[in-house]
Structure formats: C-alpha cells, structure tokens
Amino acid sequence: MTAPAEQRVRHRRRVTKRRAVIAGLSAFGIAGAAIVTTSMLSTASAASPWPSDTGSKPVSRTIPVSGVHDGGMKKFYGTGALGGDSQDEGQAPLFVLADGATLKNVIIGAPAADGVHCKGSCTLQNVWWLDVGEDAASFKGRSPSAVYTVIGGGAKNAEDKVLQFNGAGTLNVSGFQVQNAGKLVRSCGNCKTQYKRTIMLNDIDVTAPVNSIVGVNQNYGDTATLTKVRIHGDSRKKIKTCVRFEGNNTGKEPKELTPPGPDGRTCKFAASDISYR
Structure with missing residues (x-):
C-alpha cells in the first residue's frame, strides 16, 4: 500500500x-x-508492531467464507453462542473457510471461540489474533495435496496451540509472529484419523514466553522445516524449536520424544536458521 x-x-x-x-x-x-x-x-531486533482495528464487529454465528473475504482490518469477536474463550474442545469457529477460500485483513479479538477453520486448501493473509481461544486456526482438509497458506499476521495470548494441523497436506507459514503462547504449530497427536503432514515455517518472529515453536509426529512421517526464525526475549534458550512426538489415533496423550531440535529427518533445519534477539 x-x-x-x-x-x-x-x-x-x-x-x-x-x-x-x-x-x-x-x-x-x-x-x-x-x-x-x-x-x-x-x-x-524487534518484531513488527501490531495493527490497529478500523472498527469492531460482533459475531454470533459462524461466518462461512468461499472465494475471498476481506475484513478491512475490522476486529471480529464472538458473542452469544460464540462468546467463549476457553480451551474446551469442539467449539465453533468465528470463520469457516471452504476449500480454496481466502480470509484476509482481519483482526480477531476476544472472545475468539475456535478462531478459524479451513475445510480444505485455504489462505490466511494478514490475519491477527489478539487473544486466542481454543486455537487460532485449525486446518482440516483430507487430501494429501491440500495446501494451507498463512501469510503475515500474528497471534498472542494462546494458552496452548495457535495453529492446529488436524488434516492432511502441507502447511506453509511465512511472515508470522507469535507472542505468549504454548505452541505455534502442532500436528495433531491423537486424532482418530492420522495423516502425514508437512510444515514449512519461514520468516517467523517468536516472542517469549512460548513453550515450543512446532510439534510433529515422527511415527506418521511428519516433517517440519524452519528457516529465518527469530526468537525474542529468550536469553536462556528455553523455547523448544521442534518437538517430535509418537502420535496415536486412540485419543491418548502422545509421547514426547527427546531431545527436541533438528534431527535431519523429521525436524529439518540448522542452527543458523534460528537467531536470538
């Protein structure tokens, strides 16, 4: 612009x-x-400033998106049945995107319910979450050729996950920032139907406190590639970069494999791809 x-x-x-x-x-x-x-x-050395909204819009029923939905940088927040901000599973989202849809220029405030759901390939462009509810966005396509693209934007104040990868395919995240969260991206560790998932993270700003950047299931063939990741406010390097899990389809808590970090097969990156500011 x-x-x-x-x-x-x-x-x-x-x-x-x-x-x-x-x-x-x-x-x-x-x-x-x-x-x-x-x-x-x-x-x-500092992450980019967060944008201001151009107005507020309450959402009482999930907004379906097909094609392109440009929110004009308005702040959308849940009300009524979508007025929850807990970590309870099964909440409805504020937006649900059909296969091939794009959501852009949106700020999601609180309550955020379950944020955004993508039913197939989708694009989230310049979408910001001020206070993540259950998850910021969930990717649920079933095709191994599905591609989910997150360009720009950011999320903060997530008790657990920001981007939840439940479906199949490839998730590309670039130019994104996360603050005060549990995990930036998590490949579902105990979904009833499991898939091989590919995660690509590039040009990412992570500001502590954050538990881990990405979690993947080694036993299902997941891979995570990290490039140009900048970590802020973590001088002791406590934030885990890439965590490998032994996932399951029984609903049990997945087993975390150690040590975290690059292994050349599941977690693909070098020390030079991570910088501390």
Whole structure:
C-alpha cells in the first residue's frame, strides 16, 4: 500500500535530518556509518508492531467464507453462542473457510471461540489474533495435496496451540509472529484419523514466553522445516524449536520424544536458521 503524501514527507525529513547529523559528526571525526548500522540493528531486533482495528464487529454465528473475504482490518469477536474463550474442545469457529477460500485483513479479538477453520486448501493473509481461544486456526482438509497458506499476521495470548494441523497436506507459514503462547504449530497427536503432514515455517518472529515453536509426529512421517526464525526475549534458550512426538489415533496423550531440535529427518533445519534477539 502506498504511504500517504504527508507520511512520505515526514519520512524524507527524518532521512534528511539523519544525513545532516551524520555529516556533522563526520566533520568531527566520528564515523556516521557505525551510528546508522547500530540504529538499523536495533530496529530489526524487534518484531513488527501490531495493527490497529478500523472498527469492531460482533459475531454470533459462524461466518462461512468461499472465494475471498476481506475484513478491512475490522476486529471480529464472538458473542452469544460464540462468546467463549476457553480451551474446551469442539467449539465453533468465528470463520469457516471452504476449500480454496481466502480470509484476509482481519483482526480477531476476544472472545475468539475456535478462531478459524479451513475445510480444505485455504489462505490466511494478514490475519491477527489478539487473544486466542481454543486455537487460532485449525486446518482440516483430507487430501494429501491440500495446501494451507498463512501469510503475515500474528497471534498472542494462546494458552496452548495457535495453529492446529488436524488434516492432511502441507502447511506453509511465512511472515508470522507469535507472542505468549504454548505452541505455534502442532500436528495433531491423537486424532482418530492420522495423516502425514508437512510444515514449512519461514520468516517467523517468536516472542517469549512460548513453550515450543512446532510439534510433529515422527511415527506418521511428519516433517517440519524452519528457516529465518527469530526468537525474542529468550536469553536462556528455553523455547523448544521442534518437538517430535509418537502420535496415536486412540485419543491418548502422545509421547514426547527427546531431545527436541533438528534431527535431519523429521525436524529439518540448522542452527543458523534460528537467531536470538
């Protein structure tokens, strides 16, 4: 989106002023380039700011989406039957997407119920969750060729999972940020029907406290690939990057396999793909 003229003018003034300051410092033998580099690194070390809504819209019945639904950056929140924010299983979502649908430019407030459900391939673009209910989004397609794409956006205040992968296929998440959550992505560990699932995470900001970034079922052939993951506020490196599980289809709690981290088969990434800020 093109910035307003007034905003561009302010930006040019800041740049001109900064250049003038650097030139003045250089005259006194102070390296201006070092100052610019430090400033840029400081800005890059923080996750992007969260957007403001353009208005609020209560949702008392699940909104079905086919084709493209552009929310115009309004904040949608549950009311009535969708007014819950617990971790109870089986809650209805605020939005349910048909196969091939796109939901974009939406802020989901509280109560959030069970967020968004995708029945097949779907795209979530610039969708933000302020206070995750049961899950932020659940992916439920049954075809191994299903592709779920999450571009931009973010979620915070999730007691457990943010993105729940129950179905088959591939989940691609890029440009996303998560704060104060249990898990960013979890491949279902005890669904009645299990599948091989592929998870691709790229350009992700994770801000502590978070328990783990991704959890996958090794015994069902799941894979998780992580690239350009930035972890903020975790100097002791307590956040688990990739956790392998022995999943089941009986409803029992899945067994966590140790140690967490890359193994080259199920959890695919190198140390250089994770950075700490």
